[in-house]
Amino acid sequence: MFKFHFLLNALFGALLSGLSLAIFAPYVTLRRISYMGEALSHIAFAGIAIAILMNWNLSITTLIFVVFISLAIGWISQRHKLHEANTISIFLSVSMALGIILISVSNNYAFDLASYLFGNVLLITGGEVQTLLILSILNIAFVTIFYKELFYLTYNEEMSKVFRIRTAPVSRLFLVLLAVNIAINLKSAGIILVTAQLILPAVIAFNLVRNLKWAIIVSAIVSVLSAIVGFYLSFSLNLPTGATIVLFEAIVYSISMLLGDKNNA
Amino acid sequence: MIQIADLQFRLGGKSILEDIYLEIPDGEFVAIIGPNGAGKSTLIKLILGIHSLQQGSISIDGVEHSAWLNKHSFGYLPQHETFERNFPATALDIALMGLAGSIPLAHRIQGRHRQLAMNALEQTGVAHLATRYIGKLSGGEFQRVLLARAIVGGSNYLILDEPEASLDRPSVQSFFSLLKSLNESGKTIITISHDLNILSEYCSFLVCLNRRLHCHNKMELVSADVIHNTFGESVRIIEKDY
Numbered sequence: 001m002f003k004f005h006f007l008l009n010a011l012f013g014a015l016l017s018g019l020s021l022a023i024f025a026p027y028v029t030l031r032r033i034s035y036m037g038e039a040l041s042h043i044a045f046a047g048i049a050i051a052i053l054m055n056w057n058l059s060i061t062t063l064i065f066v067v068f069i070s071l072a073i074g075w076i077s078q079r080h081k082l083h084e085a086n087t088i089s090i091f092l093s094v095s096m097a098l099g100i101i102l103i104s105v106s107n108n109y110a111f112d113l114a115s116y117l118f119g120n121v122l123l124i125t126g127g128e129v130q131t132l133l134i135l136s137i138l139n140i141a142f143v144t145i146f147y148k149e150l151f152y153l154t155y156n157e158e159m160s161k162v163f164r165i166r167t168a169p170v171s172r173l174f175l176v177l178l179a180v181n182i183a184i185n186l187k188s189a190g191i192i193l194v195t196a197q198l199i200l201p202a203v204i205a206f207n208l209v210r211n212l213k214w215a216i217i218v219s220a221i222v223s224v225l226s227a228i229v230g231f232y233l234s235f236s237l238n239l240p241t242g243a244t245i246v247l248f249e250a251i252v253y254s255i256s257m258l259l260g261d262k263n264n265a
Numbered sequence: 266m267i268q269i270a271d272l273q274f275r276l277g278g279k280s281i282l283e284d285i286y287l288e289i290p291d292g293e294f295v296a297i298i299g300p301n302g303a304g305k306s307t308l309i310k311l312i313l314g315i316h317s318l319q320q321g322s323i324s325i326d327g328v329e330h331s332a333w334l335n336k337h338s339f340g341y342l343p344q345h346e347t348f349e350r351n352f353p354a355t356a357l358d359i360a361l362m363g364l365a366g367s368i369p370l371a372h373r374i375q376g377r378h379r380q381l382a383m384n385a386l387e388q389t390g391v392a393h394l395a396t397r398y399i400g401k402l403s404g405g406e407f408q409r410v411l412l413a414r415a416i417v418g419g420s421n422y423l424i425l426d427e428p429e430a431s432l433d434r435p436s437v438q439s440f441f442s443l444l445k446s447l448n449e450s451g452k453t454i455i456t457i458s459h460d461l462n463i464l465s466e467y468c469s470f471l472v473c474l475n476r477r478l479h480c481h482n483k484m485e486l487v488s489a490d491v492i493h494n495t496f497g498e499s500v501r502i503i504e505k506d507y
Contacts, residue, residue: 155362
């Protein structure tokens with residue numbers, strides 16, 4: 001019974017983790033901001049280190065830290081006219097350096113760094129599955145409610161402003177939600193592999209469909225199927241789950257390139 | 266009417282615009298001409314609110330600039346529209362962009378908006394391309410889609426930044442004829458252009474700009490001397506036959 005629960009949590013964890021990221025993936029690929037996902041996940045490392053050193057709640061500390069830094073990136077690049085990509089690179093390396101120092105200072109040998117780097121769905125608790133479910137619902141609500149604003153923001157932010165489309169609050173909310181998604185998904189997807197789940201389902205979708213609404217739906221289906229197949233393969237072949245899911249998605253991507261004639265993203 | 270007074274604009278320590286006092290009467294077909302780097306695009310970006318005012322004032326229909334922009338938008342056609350070539354937008358989606366600002370936050374685009382956008386695409390002659398993805402449109406077709414987006418909101422002002430740049434010669438002629446008919450229907454058109462010949466054929470009001478204003482007057486009152494002064498010695502007016 002215990003084993004069944006534990007497996008079910010892991011399966012739903014992998015499934016919802018993929019789903020929540022896949023809903024954002026089409027926007028991340030179209031806006032070409034996958035570097036942002038990569039940076040935020042690395043920045044989360046410093047948040048994890050702070051939580052360990054201070055003995056604070058790991059998930060909440062990481063979440064607050066990543067959201068705070070994502071807002072700081074937006075604010076600093078605006079105020080100092082730095083290109084966002086440069087600001088992000090600075091934050092990424094500084095956060096990693098800070099994280100490494102804090103982890104080494106904390107002398108916490110019980111901390112399993114590999115789990116956070118590569119993700120481990122087997123560590124997911126029932127409570128975390130619920131959080132992932134709420135996050136997925138929140139993401140679906142966000143892209144549905146603000147579909148129009150997100151569409152034109154992704155198309156061209158400056159022109160959206162000229163035509164008085166209220167993209168500014170939606171753009172900020174997008175950044176915050178992206179940060180929340182990455183922080184919450186770290187445990188299941190891992191610092192290094194989380195970006196793959198933020199890109200692959202969308203590029204597969206755009207190889208198969210052109211319409212944005214359909215791309216979001218296909219991206220979600222691809223991620224859910226990949227989670228199920230990857231989960232099954234990882235158990236039957238005794239492989240790490242996160243990495244197996246990503247590799248399976250890469251295979252689906254190759255097939256989608258052969259099927260579709262339009263490599264869009 | 267657009268009134269600009271004491272406008273100065275600097276960028277990176279360099280003066281881009283100085284002492285601009287300008288009145289653009291309603292219903293004119295205005296051409297802004299001047300050499301590269303004269304500040305033409307900067308001037309229209311200030312009017313559009315893309316750049317923030319540093320010094321001076323702009324008023325539209327007697328209303329202060331930012332107050333006007335809070336309630337209205339200009340019809341605008343940029344010189345280059347930056348977008349991902351494979352972005353999943355159709356011509357209709359782009360035309361609808363001109364209306365999206367008038368639809369409240371989080372509200373959906375509705376059938377009546379689509380109808381208005383279709384009418385605008387009809388007016389610019391590209392309604393048959395409504396469902397085509399923008400990556401599949403030619404430069405001229407896309408330009409007409411952007412013009413539909415500029416007019417769909419019903420603004421009385423249409424601002425264009427070198428619309429002829431991405432068009433071949435025959436398309437320039439038909440595009441300006443289209444602008445002329447919009448002008449005759451009551452819209453004030455403000456366009457940056459390098460093509461003096463096309464302007465002499467279609468425009469009614471000329472603004473000569475080279476960091477400062479060299480003239481702003483009815484087309485027929487502007488002499489070749491003023492144009493030479495604006496451009497320096499480098500300009501040659503060549504008769505062209507389209």
